[in-house]
Amino acid sequence: METATTTTGLAPVFSSEPARWQVTWWLLALLPLFGQTFHYLSTLVPLWALSKALPVISLPAVLRLGGEPRFPMTRQILISFAWLLLVPSFAAVFYFHEGFFTGITAQVKLLPILYFFSFLALLLTLKPTLGELERGFLVLGVVVLAVLIVLWAVVPSDWYQESYVIGQSPFFSSDNRGHRIRMSMYFPLILLFFCYRRAFFEKHAGYLFGVLVAFAVTLLIVKTRAMVIGIISVLVINTFAWSRMRTRILLLLAAPVALVAMFSAGYLATTFSTDASTGFDTRRITILLATKFLGSEPMRWLFGVGTISSTSKDNLIDYFHHFFFLADITWLGIVFEYGLIGALVILFFQLRGIVFYRRLRKKVDDDFLGALFDYLVYVLLISFFYPPTLTPGETAVILAIFAYIWRVGELDGQHDGHADLQVHHASP
Structure with a gap:
């Protein structure tokens, strides 16, 4: 694979040369899979199946790391994965009478954590520049937004399903929020955060338009309340952090009013509703059953009780005689299982990526890396609505990029200055 060159004395990864088309096409083809874009789109069977199998298929790529010095975060990720795989599998043997290896199959959702290694190996093979990575993410963000807008415009109403099988999420659905299209917004949200950074610091109307389009698609087409809350929270936090004191005071006064107004209209008004149509009663009963099962035994609370594998003849709904999904109760569901x-x-x-970015930013000040950091913050902010165990590959890919830039950017031995290198790439 051709390696980028630079004449500025910087590492090749910071090259400002035009993007190499072979590298760009590889990134555009593989990033959606590593980013779990199709992981829950069972309607697209071939891509869905490939996404589910990719954590295993891509594992041999880890051999590429064999001759390399240990990358940052490697030890924590290995220990974390081993703990999360083995402990709940053992617990399920005692609490749900699952076989140990059957219990392990219940943790397949965690396999994308290993993308840190396989995607890192891919990066070392392709050797993309920071600009090429930025271009790949931003182009995919634009593509996903364009696809959603076209589908919203042309798909007839009778394609939207009002009822569906438990445990399945149709691509086109209709509920108390109206017609909505379920789609992973990993790349569009990174695009949104990137554009907001550029719009704020450069006062550029084009980037502001990108923010508005991405937010409008999320608000009016995808219609996921947690996404809207997460986006607004990240933008408010960043605006507060980047503004002068007078602006911060105005923001503190205006933001609560604006948020109350926004969440008092349309389907957003049901965000904190306890009405039965929002599923609040179902979640409340699930919480009661989960806490009752954990009981007063410290071992259950400390180490979790595991779960029932989807390969078993029974499931948690049969066991508790109730619509029981751990994802519905977010962090309590995580405590229940792990x-x-x-x-x-x-x-x-999640926090390791946030902390490591702070270290990386002392060396490299780049809007794209900042947008990846914003996404990690976003994941934590919405974790009270959607547990991070649903798509751990998203975080693993970001951590792999941070580790890659740190290593191939030759930042290991540099002194700790502040923003020694400012990188600015043209938009795609």
Whole structure:
């Protein structure tokens, strides 16, 4: 694979040369799979099946890391994965009478954590520049937004399903929020955060338009309340952090009013509703059943009780005689399955990327890397609505990019300055 060159004395990864088309096409083809874009789109059977199998298929790529010095975060990710795989599998043997290897199959959702290694190996093979990575993410963000807008415009109403099988999420659905299209917004949200950074610091109307389009698609087409809350929270936090004191005071006064107004209209008004149509009663009963099962035994709370594998003849709904999904109760569901220790392991997996970015930013000040950091913050903010165990591959890919830039950017031995290198790439 052709390696980028630079004449500025910087590492090739910071090259400002035009993007190499072979590298760009490989990134555009593989990033949606590593980013779990199709992981829950069972309607697209071939891509869905490939997405589910990719954590295993891509494992041999890890051999590419064999001759390399240990990358940052490697030890934590290995220990975290081993703990989250083995402990709940053992627990399920005692609490749900599952076989140990059957219990392991219940943790397949965690396999994308290993993308940190396989995607890192891919990066070392392709050797993309920071600009090429930026281009790949942003182009995919634009493509996903365009596809959603076209589908919203042309798909007839009778394609939207009002009822569906438990455990399945149709691509086109209709509920109390109206017609909505379920789609992974990994790339569009990174595009949104990137555009907001550029719009704020450069006062560029084009980037602001990108923010508005991405937010409008999320608000009016995807219609996921947690996404809207997460986006607004990240933008408010960043605006507050980047603004002068007078602007911060105005923001503190205006933001609550604006948020109350926004969440008082349309389907957003049901965000904190306890009405039966929102599923609040179902979640409330699930919480009661989960806490009752954990009981007063410290071992259950500390190490979790595991879960029932989808390969077993029964499931949690049969066991509790109730519509029982751990994802519905977010962090309590994580504590139920992995225990308080496991919940901390998952939390530290997310926080490690945030902390490492702070270290990376002292060396490289780049809007794209900042947008990846914003996405990690976003994942934590919405974790009270959607547990991070649903798509751990998203975080693993971001952590792999951070580790890749740190290593191939030759930042290991540099002194700790502040923003020694400012990188600015043209938009695609």
